[in-house]
Amino acid sequence: MATSIFVNIPTSDLDRSKAFYQGLGYRINPMFSDDNAACVVLDENVYFMVLTREFFQTFTAKQVTEPKTHAQALIALTCDSREEVDAVLAKGLDAGGSEPRPATDLGFMYTRDIEDPDGNILEFFFMEPAAVEKGPDAFLSEQGAGAAATGA
Template sequence: MPTSIFVNLPTTDLERSKDFYTSLGFSINPLFTDENAACVVLDDNIYFMVLTREYLGTFTDKQIIDPKTHAQVSLAFTRDSRDEVDEVLAKGLAAGGSEPREAQDYGFMYSRDLEDPDGNILGFLFMEPAAAEKGPEAYLAEQGATASSASA
């Protein structure tokens, strides 16, 4: 059986969170959803458990931070193109999310951050397949050599 990943995220408004995540194209598993939590299905083995702050507090003795003012984790998800990154951001912004900083373009990777309405940080990125295979430095060096040769 493959490993499944469950990421617990706090929310102050469970219905708003469910609406937000379904607007991004994810689904809700009703078997694991009630008035305290919603199971957001991202993939066959990746899930967000969006939990009311009070319910999340039953899983830990630590203080539950406010993701609008404190970052505990930033989750990143790949997309197949820059356009798909922009598309998911547009959906998230239309559904009440916010973009906390400008898009980052590193030449080999393009990424944008989206905060859900509670302030949880979701990154969406596209990486050139050759950069993923060879590593960013080798990819960029190869691109520079190609660009130099083409302009000579």
């Protein structure tokens, strides 16, 4: 069974959000976009539904948080290399995003965060294939770094 994921995120400026996500290299599916929402296609199974705050509110009775000041979710997306992480961050910064903290290099994983113009946080990361297969501690011990680098 194939599964798709649709991540709904609020925006205070739909046009600005569409420009930001297109600047990252994603496309907008116009068949599922209107004045209230934009369907951002990351790949054939992963989509962001960027919704105006008012429209987003219609899907929940809970208060919609303000992503500039409150974190509701951290959306992590894999990249094929450290260079790809850096390249996508450069695109995001050029498209109006901001980098809330310095890059993190744990030896087995390299990650950088970007906030879209509304403050929604995207984490782009690369993990060494051997660390995925064996686990971070085994990978680091083979590299001579030991478990201390993981914080364990």
